[in-house]
Amino acid sequence: MTDWTALIRDIPDFPQPGILFKDITPLLADHAAFTQVVDDLAAGLTFDKVVGIEARGFILAAPVAYQSGAGFVPIRKKGKLPAETLAASYALEYGSATIEVHADAFDAGDRVLIVDDVLATGGTAEAAVELVRRAGAHVVAASFLMELSFLSGRDRLSGLDVRALVAV
Ligand SMILES: O=P(O)(O)OC[C@H]1O[C@H](OP(=O)(O)OP(=O)(O)O)[C@H](O)[C@@H]1O
């Protein structure tokens, strides 16, 4: 597996003091890297829909869905989705948030791949898994570009196939 760390920048004290922010924009701007990452996020997995988590998750999840012939389902921050929603709240490395999915986003038994850029504390992904399950679908795996191992987010996703292309 390619080591992508040279294309992920460390930005100290963003968005608040003490946070070392992992900036994936250099990787996204590199066509060869971006396309390889999109391929690798779905490698070996079978699924009907890809869930992307606003906002950075959308950048990776939508091309994964397109490339895989799967549907795309957005999980958005509270108040952005227009139809009936299911909601889940969680704590972040910097703050807290509520995310939502459309209640009718999935067909019964859909196999779902969750895609996001970063797995940090795991709060976002845990909430996303909860929403997919409450909406009647089955999570086959959660794929991340980068895992911040020291925050142990994986521990909140026990029993799930959790993949990360880069772990730091
Ligand atoms: O594992 P966690 O501790 O939950 O953190 C990971 C989440 O944090 C970031 O999103 P953020 O909420 O900053 O939103 P953004 O994508 O809109 O920048 C990142 O894109 C993940 O979704």
Ligand SMILES: Nc1ncnc2[nH]cnc12
């Ligand atoms: N340190 C970090 N860098 C980038 N995205 C994040 N999401 C949560 N923590 C993050």
